[in-house]
Amino acid sequence: MKIERLSQNKIKIFLTFDDLLERGIQKDDMWREIPKVHELFSEMMDQAYNELGFDASGPLAVEVFALPAQGMVVIVTRGKSESQQSADTEEDQDEDVYEMEVTLEHSDVIMYAFRDFEDVISVSHQLLQAKLTEDGRLYSYRGKWILTFDPVNSDQGRTAALIALLAEYGDATSLTTAVLEEYGKLIMASGAVAEICTHFQS
Incomplete structure:
Protein backbone atom coordinates (compact mmCIF):
# COMPACT_ATOMS: atom_id res chain seq x y z
CA MET A 1 0.00 0.00 0.00
CA SER A 107 -10.21 1.51 -16.35
CA ASP A 108 -9.25 -1.29 -18.71
CA VAL A 109 -6.16 0.56 -19.95
CA ILE A 110 -2.95 -1.43 -19.37
CA MET A 111 -0.10 0.85 -18.30
CA TYR A 112 3.57 0.07 -17.59
CA ALA A 113 6.52 2.33 -16.71
CA PHE A 114 10.12 1.83 -17.90
CA ARG A 115 13.25 3.51 -16.56
CA ASP A 116 15.33 3.03 -19.72
CA PHE A 117 14.31 3.50 -23.32
CA GLU A 118 16.32 0.33 -24.10
CA ASP A 119 13.70 -1.62 -22.14
CA VAL A 120 10.93 -0.01 -24.17
CA ILE A 121 12.71 -1.07 -27.38
CA SER A 122 13.25 -4.64 -26.10
CA VAL A 123 9.66 -5.17 -24.97
CA SER A 124 8.29 -3.66 -28.20
CA HIS A 125 10.27 -6.18 -30.29
CA GLN A 126 9.07 -9.03 -28.05
CA LEU A 127 5.43 -7.90 -28.36
CA LEU A 128 5.70 -7.68 -32.14
CA GLN A 129 7.45 -11.07 -32.48
CA ALA A 130 4.79 -12.72 -30.30
CA LYS A 131 2.14 -11.03 -32.49
CA LEU A 132 0.45 -9.67 -29.37
CA THR A 133 0.14 -6.07 -30.51
CA GLU A 134 1.75 -3.41 -32.67
CA ASP A 135 -0.33 -0.64 -31.16
CA GLY A 136 0.09 1.33 -27.93
CA ARG A 137 0.78 4.90 -26.88
CA LEU A 138 4.11 6.13 -25.55
CA TYR A 139 4.42 8.91 -22.98
CA SER A 140 7.26 10.53 -21.10
CA TYR A 141 6.43 11.27 -17.46
CA ARG A 142 8.75 12.28 -14.61
CA GLY A 143 11.86 10.77 -16.15
CA LYS A 144 10.20 7.49 -17.12
CA TRP A 145 8.74 6.08 -20.30
CA ILE A 146 5.12 4.93 -20.04
CA LEU A 147 3.53 2.51 -22.51
CA THR A 148 -0.27 2.25 -22.44
CA PHE A 149 -2.51 -0.21 -24.27
CA ASP A 150 -6.24 -0.48 -24.68
CA PRO A 151 -7.63 -3.90 -23.75
CA VAL A 152 -7.31 -6.64 -26.38
CA ASN A 153 -10.95 -7.16 -27.42
CA SER A 154 -11.85 -9.05 -24.24
CA ASP A 155 -9.36 -11.78 -25.19
CA GLN A 156 -8.12 -12.58 -21.69
CA GLY A 157 -5.37 -14.95 -22.86
CA ARG A 158 -3.76 -12.31 -25.06
CA THR A 159 -4.19 -9.65 -22.38
CA ALA A 160 -2.48 -11.89 -19.80
CA ALA A 161 0.38 -12.61 -22.23
CA LEU A 162 0.74 -8.88 -22.96
CA ILE A 163 0.88 -8.04 -19.24
CA ALA A 164 3.36 -10.87 -18.55
CA LEU A 165 5.78 -9.54 -21.19
CA LEU A 166 5.45 -5.93 -20.04
CA ALA A 167 6.11 -7.01 -16.44
CA GLU A 168 9.43 -8.61 -17.48
CA TYR A 169 10.82 -5.24 -18.54
CA GLY A 170 8.81 -2.61 -16.68
CA ASP A 171 6.73 -1.93 -13.60
CA ALA A 172 2.98 -1.60 -13.26
CA THR A 173 2.14 1.99 -12.44
CA SER A 174 -0.63 3.49 -10.33
CA LEU A 175 -1.06 6.45 -12.67
CA THR A 176 -4.51 7.10 -14.07
CA THR A 177 -4.97 7.97 -17.74
CA ALA A 178 -6.26 11.42 -16.76
CA VAL A 179 -3.04 12.24 -14.86
CA LEU A 180 -0.88 10.96 -17.71
CA GLU A 181 -2.76 12.98 -20.32
CA GLU A 182 -2.60 16.13 -18.23
CA TYR A 183 0.98 15.98 -16.92
CA GLY A 184 2.79 13.54 -19.20
CA LYS A 185 4.21 14.27 -22.63
CA LEU A 186 2.69 12.22 -25.46
CA ILE A 187 5.50 10.90 -27.68
CA MET A 188 3.58 8.47 -29.92
CA ALA A 189 -0.21 8.70 -30.06
CA SER A 190 -0.81 5.29 -31.69
CA GLY A 191 1.04 2.31 -33.14
CA ALA A 192 3.90 2.87 -30.70
CA VAL A 193 5.15 -0.74 -30.75
CA ALA A 194 5.37 -0.89 -34.56
CA GLU A 195 6.90 2.59 -34.72
CA ILE A 196 9.60 1.76 -32.14
CA CYS A 197 10.46 -1.52 -33.88
CA THR A 198 10.76 0.30 -37.23
CA HIS A 199 13.23 2.88 -35.91
CA PHE A 200 15.19 0.98 -33.24
CA GLN A 201 16.88 -2.43 -33.21
CA SER A 202 16.71 -4.52 -30.02
Missing part, protein backbone atom coordinates in the same frame (compact mmCIF):
# COMPACT_ATOMS: atom_id res chain seq x y z
CA LYS A 2 1.49 3.33 -1.07
CA ILE A 3 0.08 6.67 0.08
CA GLU A 4 0.87 10.00 -1.55
CA ARG A 5 -0.38 13.49 -0.73
CA LEU A 6 -1.87 15.32 -3.73
CA SER A 7 -2.91 18.48 -1.87
CA GLN A 8 -3.75 19.59 1.67
CA ASN A 9 -7.16 17.91 1.51
CA LYS A 10 -6.50 15.12 -0.99
CA ILE A 11 -4.48 11.90 -0.91
CA LYS A 12 -3.91 9.02 -3.32
CA ILE A 13 -3.64 5.43 -2.11
CA PHE A 14 -2.36 2.66 -4.38
CA LEU A 15 -3.41 -0.87 -3.48
CA THR A 16 -1.90 -3.82 -5.31
CA PHE A 17 -3.95 -6.97 -5.84
CA ASP A 18 -1.63 -8.59 -3.25
CA ASP A 19 -2.73 -5.96 -0.71
CA LEU A 20 -6.33 -6.98 -1.33
CA LEU A 21 -5.65 -10.74 -1.31
CA GLU A 22 -3.78 -10.49 2.01
CA ARG A 23 -6.98 -9.10 3.53
CA GLY A 24 -9.25 -11.62 1.82
CA ILE A 25 -10.81 -8.96 -0.41
CA GLN A 26 -11.70 -9.55 -4.07
CA LYS A 27 -11.57 -6.66 -6.55
CA ASP A 28 -15.38 -6.68 -6.85
CA ASP A 29 -15.75 -6.39 -3.06
CA MET A 30 -14.47 -2.80 -3.16
CA TRP A 31 -17.93 -1.48 -4.00
CA ARG A 32 -19.78 -3.65 -1.49
CA GLU A 33 -20.71 -2.64 2.03
CA ILE A 34 -18.83 -5.38 3.87
CA PRO A 35 -16.81 -5.26 7.13
CA LYS A 36 -13.51 -6.24 5.42
CA VAL A 37 -13.70 -3.19 3.17
CA HIS A 38 -14.47 -0.92 6.14
CA GLU A 39 -11.49 -2.41 7.99
CA LEU A 40 -9.27 -1.80 4.96
CA PHE A 41 -10.47 1.80 4.72
CA SER A 42 -9.81 2.37 8.44
CA GLU A 43 -6.33 0.90 7.98
CA MET A 44 -5.69 3.22 4.99
CA MET A 45 -6.83 6.25 6.99
CA ASP A 46 -4.63 5.28 9.97
CA GLN A 47 -1.63 4.91 7.68
CA ALA A 48 -2.43 8.23 5.97
CA TYR A 49 -2.53 9.93 9.38
CA ASN A 50 0.71 8.29 10.56
CA GLU A 51 2.67 8.92 7.36
CA LEU A 52 1.22 12.24 6.15
CA GLY A 53 -0.73 13.68 9.09
CA PHE A 54 -3.90 13.45 6.99
CA ASP A 55 -6.87 13.76 9.35
CA ALA A 56 -9.83 11.84 7.93
CA SER A 57 -12.47 13.17 10.29
CA GLY A 58 -15.66 14.56 8.74
CA PRO A 59 -17.09 13.88 5.30
CA LEU A 60 -14.86 12.29 2.68
CA ALA A 61 -15.28 11.91 -1.05
CA VAL A 62 -13.71 8.62 -2.15
CA GLU A 63 -12.96 7.76 -5.78
CA VAL A 64 -11.87 4.22 -6.59
CA PHE A 65 -10.19 3.46 -9.91
CA ALA A 66 -9.74 -0.21 -10.81
CA LEU A 67 -6.75 -0.82 -13.08
CA PRO A 68 -6.52 -4.23 -14.79
CA ALA A 69 -2.86 -5.11 -14.30
CA GLN A 70 -1.87 -2.90 -11.44
CA GLY A 71 -4.45 -2.92 -8.67
CA MET A 72 -6.57 -0.06 -7.41
CA VAL A 73 -6.11 3.65 -6.95
CA VAL A 74 -8.18 5.28 -4.21
CA ILE A 75 -8.43 9.09 -4.17
CA VAL A 76 -9.69 10.49 -0.86
CA THR A 77 -10.78 14.14 -0.64
CA ARG A 78 -11.64 15.72 2.70
CA GLY A 79 -14.43 18.29 2.91
CA LYS A 80 -18.12 18.72 2.34
CA SER A 81 -19.72 18.56 -1.05
CA GLU A 82 -23.03 20.37 -1.62
CA SER A 83 -24.89 17.09 -1.94
CA GLN A 84 -23.54 15.97 1.42
CA GLN A 85 -24.53 19.23 3.10
CA SER A 86 -28.10 18.90 1.87
CA ALA A 87 -28.18 15.23 2.83
CA ASP A 88 -26.96 15.83 6.38
CA THR A 89 -29.14 14.47 9.12
CA GLU A 90 -29.22 15.28 12.81
CA GLU A 91 -28.37 11.72 13.80
CA ASP A 92 -25.38 11.45 16.07
CA GLN A 93 -22.50 9.82 14.25
CA ASP A 94 -19.83 7.61 15.81
CA GLU A 95 -16.46 9.30 15.53
CA ASP A 96 -15.04 6.13 13.99
CA VAL A 97 -17.61 6.07 11.20
CA TYR A 98 -16.48 7.80 8.04
CA GLU A 99 -19.09 9.65 6.04
CA MET A 100 -18.18 8.56 2.55
CA GLU A 101 -19.43 9.52 -0.84
CA VAL A 102 -17.93 6.78 -3.01
CA THR A 103 -17.64 6.92 -6.79
CA LEU A 104 -16.15 4.03 -8.74
CA GLU A 105 -14.48 4.00 -12.10
CA HIS A 106 -13.07 1.04 -13.92
Whole structure:
Protein backbone atom coordinates (compact mmCIF):
# COMPACT_ATOMS: atom_id res chain seq x y z
CA MET A 1 0.00 0.00 0.00
CA LYS A 2 1.49 3.33 -1.07
CA ILE A 3 0.08 6.67 0.08
CA GLU A 4 0.87 10.00 -1.55
CA ARG A 5 -0.38 13.49 -0.73
CA LEU A 6 -1.87 15.32 -3.73
CA SER A 7 -2.91 18.48 -1.87
CA GLN A 8 -3.75 19.59 1.67
CA ASN A 9 -7.16 17.91 1.51
CA LYS A 10 -6.50 15.12 -0.99
CA ILE A 11 -4.48 11.90 -0.91
CA LYS A 12 -3.91 9.02 -3.32
CA ILE A 13 -3.64 5.43 -2.11
CA PHE A 14 -2.36 2.66 -4.38
CA LEU A 15 -3.41 -0.87 -3.48
CA THR A 16 -1.90 -3.82 -5.31
CA PHE A 17 -3.95 -6.97 -5.84
CA ASP A 18 -1.63 -8.59 -3.25
CA ASP A 19 -2.73 -5.96 -0.71
CA LEU A 20 -6.33 -6.98 -1.33
CA LEU A 21 -5.65 -10.74 -1.31
CA GLU A 22 -3.78 -10.49 2.01
CA ARG A 23 -6.98 -9.10 3.53
CA GLY A 24 -9.25 -11.62 1.82
CA ILE A 25 -10.81 -8.96 -0.41
CA GLN A 26 -11.70 -9.55 -4.07
CA LYS A 27 -11.57 -6.66 -6.55
CA ASP A 28 -15.38 -6.68 -6.85
CA ASP A 29 -15.75 -6.39 -3.06
CA MET A 30 -14.47 -2.80 -3.16
CA TRP A 31 -17.93 -1.48 -4.00
CA ARG A 32 -19.78 -3.65 -1.49
CA GLU A 33 -20.71 -2.64 2.03
CA ILE A 34 -18.83 -5.38 3.87
CA PRO A 35 -16.81 -5.26 7.13
CA LYS A 36 -13.51 -6.24 5.42
CA VAL A 37 -13.70 -3.19 3.17
CA HIS A 38 -14.47 -0.92 6.14
CA GLU A 39 -11.49 -2.41 7.99
CA LEU A 40 -9.27 -1.80 4.96
CA PHE A 41 -10.47 1.80 4.72
CA SER A 42 -9.81 2.37 8.44
CA GLU A 43 -6.33 0.90 7.98
CA MET A 44 -5.69 3.22 4.99
CA MET A 45 -6.83 6.25 6.99
CA ASP A 46 -4.63 5.28 9.97
CA GLN A 47 -1.63 4.91 7.68
CA ALA A 48 -2.43 8.23 5.97
CA TYR A 49 -2.53 9.93 9.38
CA ASN A 50 0.71 8.29 10.56
CA GLU A 51 2.67 8.92 7.36
CA LEU A 52 1.22 12.24 6.15
CA GLY A 53 -0.73 13.68 9.09
CA PHE A 54 -3.90 13.45 6.99
CA ASP A 55 -6.87 13.76 9.35
CA ALA A 56 -9.83 11.84 7.93
CA SER A 57 -12.47 13.17 10.29
CA GLY A 58 -15.66 14.56 8.74
CA PRO A 59 -17.09 13.88 5.30
CA LEU A 60 -14.86 12.29 2.68
CA ALA A 61 -15.28 11.91 -1.05
CA VAL A 62 -13.71 8.62 -2.15
CA GLU A 63 -12.96 7.76 -5.78
CA VAL A 64 -11.87 4.22 -6.59
CA PHE A 65 -10.19 3.46 -9.91
CA ALA A 66 -9.74 -0.21 -10.81
CA LEU A 67 -6.75 -0.82 -13.08
CA PRO A 68 -6.52 -4.23 -14.79
CA ALA A 69 -2.86 -5.11 -14.30
CA GLN A 70 -1.87 -2.90 -11.44
CA GLY A 71 -4.45 -2.92 -8.67
CA MET A 72 -6.57 -0.06 -7.41
CA VAL A 73 -6.11 3.65 -6.95
CA VAL A 74 -8.18 5.28 -4.21
CA ILE A 75 -8.43 9.09 -4.17
CA VAL A 76 -9.69 10.49 -0.86
CA THR A 77 -10.78 14.14 -0.64
CA ARG A 78 -11.64 15.72 2.70
CA GLY A 79 -14.43 18.29 2.91
CA LYS A 80 -18.12 18.72 2.34
CA SER A 81 -19.72 18.56 -1.05
CA GLU A 82 -23.03 20.37 -1.62
CA SER A 83 -24.89 17.09 -1.94
CA GLN A 84 -23.54 15.97 1.42
CA GLN A 85 -24.53 19.23 3.10
CA SER A 86 -28.10 18.90 1.87
CA ALA A 87 -28.18 15.23 2.83
CA ASP A 88 -26.96 15.83 6.38
CA THR A 89 -29.14 14.47 9.12
CA GLU A 90 -29.22 15.28 12.81
CA GLU A 91 -28.37 11.72 13.80
CA ASP A 92 -25.38 11.45 16.07
CA GLN A 93 -22.50 9.82 14.25
CA ASP A 94 -19.83 7.61 15.81
CA GLU A 95 -16.46 9.30 15.53
CA ASP A 96 -15.04 6.13 13.99
CA VAL A 97 -17.61 6.07 11.20
CA TYR A 98 -16.48 7.80 8.04
CA GLU A 99 -19.09 9.65 6.04
CA MET A 100 -18.18 8.56 2.55
CA GLU A 101 -19.43 9.52 -0.84
CA VAL A 102 -17.93 6.78 -3.01
CA THR A 103 -17.64 6.92 -6.79
CA LEU A 104 -16.15 4.03 -8.74
CA GLU A 105 -14.48 4.00 -12.10
CA HIS A 106 -13.07 1.04 -13.92
CA SER A 107 -10.21 1.51 -16.35
CA ASP A 108 -9.25 -1.29 -18.71
CA VAL A 109 -6.16 0.56 -19.95
CA ILE A 110 -2.95 -1.43 -19.37
CA MET A 111 -0.10 0.85 -18.30
CA TYR A 112 3.57 0.07 -17.59
CA ALA A 113 6.52 2.33 -16.71
CA PHE A 114 10.12 1.83 -17.90
CA ARG A 115 13.25 3.51 -16.56
CA ASP A 116 15.33 3.03 -19.72
CA PHE A 117 14.31 3.50 -23.32
CA GLU A 118 16.32 0.33 -24.10
CA ASP A 119 13.70 -1.62 -22.14
CA VAL A 120 10.93 -0.01 -24.17
CA ILE A 121 12.71 -1.07 -27.38
CA SER A 122 13.25 -4.64 -26.10
CA VAL A 123 9.66 -5.17 -24.97
CA SER A 124 8.29 -3.66 -28.20
CA HIS A 125 10.27 -6.18 -30.29
CA GLN A 126 9.07 -9.03 -28.05
CA LEU A 127 5.43 -7.90 -28.36
CA LEU A 128 5.70 -7.68 -32.14
CA GLN A 129 7.45 -11.07 -32.48
CA ALA A 130 4.79 -12.72 -30.30
CA LYS A 131 2.14 -11.03 -32.49
CA LEU A 132 0.45 -9.67 -29.37
CA THR A 133 0.14 -6.07 -30.51
CA GLU A 134 1.75 -3.41 -32.67
CA ASP A 135 -0.33 -0.64 -31.16
CA GLY A 136 0.09 1.33 -27.93
CA ARG A 137 0.78 4.90 -26.88
CA LEU A 138 4.11 6.13 -25.55
CA TYR A 139 4.42 8.91 -22.98
CA SER A 140 7.26 10.53 -21.10
CA TYR A 141 6.43 11.27 -17.46
CA ARG A 142 8.75 12.28 -14.61
CA GLY A 143 11.86 10.77 -16.15
CA LYS A 144 10.20 7.49 -17.12
CA TRP A 145 8.74 6.08 -20.30
CA ILE A 146 5.12 4.93 -20.04
CA LEU A 147 3.53 2.51 -22.51
CA THR A 148 -0.27 2.25 -22.44
CA PHE A 149 -2.51 -0.21 -24.27
CA ASP A 150 -6.24 -0.48 -24.68
CA PRO A 151 -7.63 -3.90 -23.75
CA VAL A 152 -7.31 -6.64 -26.38
CA ASN A 153 -10.95 -7.16 -27.42
CA SER A 154 -11.85 -9.05 -24.24
CA ASP A 155 -9.36 -11.78 -25.19
CA GLN A 156 -8.12 -12.58 -21.69
CA GLY A 157 -5.37 -14.95 -22.86
CA ARG A 158 -3.76 -12.31 -25.06
CA THR A 159 -4.19 -9.65 -22.38
CA ALA A 160 -2.48 -11.89 -19.80
CA ALA A 161 0.38 -12.61 -22.23
CA LEU A 162 0.74 -8.88 -22.96
CA ILE A 163 0.88 -8.04 -19.24
CA ALA A 164 3.36 -10.87 -18.55
CA LEU A 165 5.78 -9.54 -21.19
CA LEU A 166 5.45 -5.93 -20.04
CA ALA A 167 6.11 -7.01 -16.44
CA GLU A 168 9.43 -8.61 -17.48
CA TYR A 169 10.82 -5.24 -18.54
CA GLY A 170 8.81 -2.61 -16.68
CA ASP A 171 6.73 -1.93 -13.60
CA ALA A 172 2.98 -1.60 -13.26
CA THR A 173 2.14 1.99 -12.44
CA SER A 174 -0.63 3.49 -10.33
CA LEU A 175 -1.06 6.45 -12.67
CA THR A 176 -4.51 7.10 -14.07
CA THR A 177 -4.97 7.97 -17.74
CA ALA A 178 -6.26 11.42 -16.76
CA VAL A 179 -3.04 12.24 -14.86
CA LEU A 180 -0.88 10.96 -17.71
CA GLU A 181 -2.76 12.98 -20.32
CA GLU A 182 -2.60 16.13 -18.23
CA TYR A 183 0.98 15.98 -16.92
CA GLY A 184 2.79 13.54 -19.20
CA LYS A 185 4.21 14.27 -22.63
CA LEU A 186 2.69 12.22 -25.46
CA ILE A 187 5.50 10.90 -27.68
CA MET A 188 3.58 8.47 -29.92
CA ALA A 189 -0.21 8.70 -30.06
CA SER A 190 -0.81 5.29 -31.69
CA GLY A 191 1.04 2.31 -33.14
CA ALA A 192 3.90 2.87 -30.70
CA VAL A 193 5.15 -0.74 -30.75
CA ALA A 194 5.37 -0.89 -34.56
CA GLU A 195 6.90 2.59 -34.72
CA ILE A 196 9.60 1.76 -32.14
CA CYS A 197 10.46 -1.52 -33.88
CA THR A 198 10.76 0.30 -37.23
CA HIS A 199 13.23 2.88 -35.91
CA PHE A 200 15.19 0.98 -33.24
CA GLN A 201 16.88 -2.43 -33.21
CA SER A 202 16.71 -4.52 -30.02
